[in-house]
Amino acid sequence: MSRVRRAGDRAGGGRECDEREALAASFAALGPEAPTILPGWDAEDLLEHLVLRESAPHLIVGPRLPGSLGRRAREARESRRDRPWTERVEDFRMGPGPLSFAGRMDRLSGQAELLIHHEDLRRGRCGWQPRRPDAERDRAAWRAVGLMAPLAMRIPADVTLVSPRGGRRLRSRGAEGSLRVHGEPLELLLWVTGRDEVARVRIHGDSGGRRALAAGRRGL
Structure with a gap:
C-alpha cells in the first residue's frame, strides 16, 4: 500500500x-x-x-x-x-x-x-505564484472561509467576501461602513486570517469601511 x-x-x-x-x-x-x-x-x-x-x-x-x-x-x-x-x-x-x-x-x-x-x-520564497485553480481545493477553502471568517475578523464594518463560488456577508453590530473583498477562495482565506502581505484580493469600500478595516483586526 x-x-x-x-x-x-x-x-x-x-x-x-x-x-x-x-x-x-x-x-x-x-x-x-x-x-x-x-x-x-x-x-x-x-x-x-x-x-x-x-x-x-x-x-x-x-x-x-x-x-x-x-x-x-x-x-x-x-x-x-x-x-x-x-x-x-x-x-x-x-x-x-x-x-x-x-x-x-x-x-x-x-x-x-x-x-x-x-x-x-x-509564499515565503521570492518569486512565488498562486497555485492553479483546483475545484476540490477551492471548495475546501471556501468552506473554511465561511467557518473561520466570523472567528478571525473583528472589523466594525459590514464585510462581503466575494469569490467565484459566491458571496458571504458578515454584518457588524454598530458598523461604521461597508467593504467588499474580492478574490479566489484560498486568497480570501489568507486575507481573513490577516495575511495581507501575500493575499491577492481586491478591496472596495466606503470611507467608513476603510477606517474600520484599519482599526480592526484579523487573525486567530
Missing part, C-alpha cells in the same frame, strides 16, 4: 489527503531552513507546530512549565528535532490518529490549517 493511501486512511482521505501530501512534498523539497511568511519561523518551526498540534499538543506549552515537567517537555521536543528531516516529514504525511482532537477539528473546518500553512511555506 502506498504512503499516500496510508496517510489518507489514517487522516480521513479525500481532499485532506491531497493537501497533506502536497504540503509534505513541499517540506521535503524545500528543507528545514526554508523561510515562511510567519515572523521568526522557518520550515522546521512550521513542521514542528503541525505535528505537535496533531499528535502531542502537551509539548506545545510543556516546555514553558516550571521544574521537571518543563525540563522533560523540552527534552522531548529536542529529541524530536534530532531526528532526520525526512522522518519528521513522514510523520506529518501520515497524519493524525483517529483520536486526535486537532484532526477532527481540521476535518470540520475544511482543512483550513493545512491550506493556510501550506501557503505560509510556499
